[in-house]
Amino acid sequence: MSVFSTYVQLGFHHIFNLRAYDHLVFLLALCAPYVLQDWRRVVALVTSFTVGHSITLALATLNVVQYSPAVIELLIPITIVLTCLLNLARAGSAGSRITDRPGPQPVVLALPNLLALAFGLIHGLGFSSYLRELLGQQSRPLLELLSFNLGVELGQLVIVLLILLLGFTLLRGLRVHRRDWLLVSTGAALGIALTLLVGR
Known part of the structure; x- marks a missing residue:
């Protein structure tokens, strides 16, 4: 197996498993x-998040930036809490405008994408400790960085597809209201994030 495919698989399995539950909750x-x-x-949104974590993952793995793992472990649940609060504010202000069949909307919204990019910078530092353990003493692991990031991106896309399919099943199959799905899923993520925050 080539180095490229090996690190794609490592990146995919690093995000697509229950040990990465904080990233899954995000x-x-x-x-x-x-x-x-x-x-x-x-x-x-996911691509914005990937751009953010790719930047800091590369910088930290190449020892360009230094950071405190304890601080990053604290900041990751904070990113989840802030995302959840934004969701709840959106649910409260949108009211009846949150429908099961939304009209045409722009692909890129500045604030959510900028926040995803910024939070990706934090999550990338969380990924870097794992990748540095894999790389050992390599000083220029450019191929490994690229393929690992690609694997993480593929894993994230599979995860969000599963989340969207679950939402589709609930909204269309069980006739759950879209606002209820937003509140329940956000509430679950917020509860887990607060538990992580208190524990850390």
């Missing part, structure tokens, strides 16, 4: 306001 919070028809906007 993706749940990130996707909660959207439905399957919004997939372009969700891809834009």
